Amino acid sequence: MEKRDVMIAGAGLVGLALAAALARNGMTVVLLDRVLPSANSDPETWDARIYAVSPGSAAFLSSVGAWQALSCERIEAIESMRIFGDSGATLNFSAYDIGERALAWIVEERALRAALLPAVHVPGIDIVTGVEFASLAWSADEATLTLADGRRFAASLIVGADGVHSWVRKAAGIVAEPKPYGQQGVVANFDCDLAHHGCARQWFRADGSVLAWLPLPGRRISIVWSASDALAAELLALAPDAFAARVAEAGERALGALRMITPPVGYPLSSLRLPTSIAHRMALVGDAAHGVHPLAGQGVNLGFGDAQALASVLAERGPIGDAGAPILLERFARRRAEPVLAMHAVTDGLVRLFGPRTPWLRILRNAGLAAVDRLPMLKRALAQPALR
Numbered sequence: 001m002e003k004r005d006v007m008i009a010g011a012g013l014v015g016l017a018l019a020a021a022l023a024r025n026g027m028t029v030v031l032l033d034r035v036l037p038s039a040n041s042d043p044e045t046w047d048a049r050i051y052a053v054s055p056g057s058a059a060f061l062s063s064v065g066a067w068q069a070l071s072c073e074r075i076e077a078i079e080s081m082r083i084f085g086d087s088g089a090t091l092n093f094s095a096y097d098i099g100e101r102a103l104a105w106i107v108e109e110r111a112l113r114a115a116l117l118p119a120v121h122v123p124g125i126d127i128v129t130g131v132e133f134a135s136l137a138w139s140a141d142e143a144t145l146t147l148a149d150g151r152r153f154a155a156s157l158i159v160g161a162d163g164v165h166s167w168v169r170k171a172a173g174i175v176a177e178p179k180p181y182g183q184q185g186v187v188a189n190f191d192c193d194l195a196h197h198g199c200a201r202q203w204f205r206a207d208g209s210v211l212a213w214l215p216l217p218g219r220r221i222s223i224v225w226s227a228s229d230a231l232a233a234e235l236l237a238l239a240p241d242a243f244a245a246r247v248a249e250a251g252e253r254a255l256g257a258l259r260m261i262t263p264p265v266g267y268p269l270s271s272l273r274l275p276t277s278i279a280h281r282m283a284l285v286g287d288a289a290h291g292v293h294p295l296a297g298q299g300v301n302l303g304f305g306d307a308q309a310l311a312s313v314l315a316e317r318g319p320i321g322d323a324g325a326p327i328l329l330e331r332f333a334r335r336r337a338e339p340v341l342a343m344h345a346v347t348d349g350l351v352r353l354f355g356p357r358t359p360w361l362r363i364l365r366n367a368g369l370a371a372v373d374r375l376p377m378l379k380r381a382l383a384q385p386a387l388r
């Protein structure tokens with residue numbers, strides 16, 4: 001059995017980006033997934049799964065050759081952002097004010113996947129798809145993954161990039177269950193009457209839900225409405241015109257009338273915090289390592305941050321030939337601890353701050369938003385971690 005440097009279980013966006021980055025550093029990789037990542041991208045339709053990719057993630061994707069492969073007709077820059085509290089306060093961010101071209105870039109999931117695929121079809125990476133993982137075993141110097149069809153793969157390091165219900169995480173004995181927020185992220189795309197001018201809008205609503213309007217190319221927007229399970233069920237049951245009218249109304253008709261172009265889908269939202277993201281010859285990246293609320297649009301950015309950190313720790317390993325050496329894994333875990341903790345604190349803090357309907361808390365949070373809006377230095381400090 002051929003032994004690779006790294007075996008990546010899960011070829012979602014984070015697994016794909018990690019594989020590409022490792023191969024660029026001359027490492028041998030096997031990438032395994034139950035589905036074949038496809039590059040299906042019909043230009044006539046829009047994917048309801050969209051990402052707000054931070055400038056930091058865009059730079060990482062550029063370094064693996066994927067960002068430049070995206071068609072500029074499918075990317076929109078967020079040049080400004082308006083956040084509305086639940087009793088009139090607003091907080092405004094502008095890319096121009098903080099010296100950036102964009103606060104983030106809106107890209108469809110399928111476009112990102114299509115851009116990453118050529119970067120993994122390169123020498124040094126073997127791709128194995130249509131597989132179910134069956135068992136994982138560790139010896140002193142390697143990890144061996146056996147598939148349901150009996151095939152076996154060995155590597156110095158196994159990386160779990162297999163999403164929030166990670167099989168690898170369980171196999172490594174890291175016990176943690178995602179904690180449901182009792183909410184769903186309802187996503188859909190719309191044509192709108194008025195131009196959005198690259199402005200993203202987010203409303204913290206009095207019913208505890210959070211509605212984000214994100215600019216797509218042309219007069220189009222994509223929405224993420226983080227709503228209680230009951231409200232999500234109600235929204236998903238509406239006829240297309242009624243749903244579009246409801247979304248337009250909830251967004252104060254800021255872009256005139258809306259027409260639905262991609263039907264709504266609801267994703268259950270959960271929080272996942274782990275005691276550790278490493279074990280013997282094992283590291284976790286992406287949603288396998290952390291689950292954050294989408295209200296900050298940072299989930300995949302955290303995952304790209306993991307991939308970038310792991311690839312650079314392994315590239316800088318100097319005389320240490322072994323990609324699974326404990327000292328390297330500890331270095332990786334240390335590098336990621338602070339950004340992951342900070343993102344949990346921000347997203348869970350906002351959910352707790354804007355969830356309850358207590359009147360004094362409503363006054364306090366709106367006063368807070370308005371106060372931050374008057375402090376450009378503080379706004380810059382708040383924006384920087386999300387950008388990088």
Ligand SMILES: Cc1cc2nc3c(=O)[nH]c(=O)nc-3n(C[C@H](O)[C@H](O)[C@H](O)COP(=O)(O)OP(=O)(O)OC[C@H]3O[C@@H](n4cnc5c(N)ncnc54)[C@H](O)[C@@H]3O)c2cc1C
Pocket residue numbers: 009010011012013014015032033034035050051052053131132133161162163164166167185186187224267268269285286287288294297298299300301302303
């Ligand atoms: C509504 C919503 C909106 C969001 N918006 C944003 C946003 O704007 N910006 C942002 O940064 N993030 C956002 N996120 C978060 C983002 O979607 C995730 O963080 C990201 O998709 C995680 O990628 P991943 O590669 O880690 O995992 P996944 O995309 O879950 O990939 C895991 C892969 O592992 C494979 N796999 C899993 N188990 C097995 C198994 N047993 N055998 C074989 N293969 C297996 C799967 O087939 C899959 O390909 C949002 C999330 C939601 C729910």
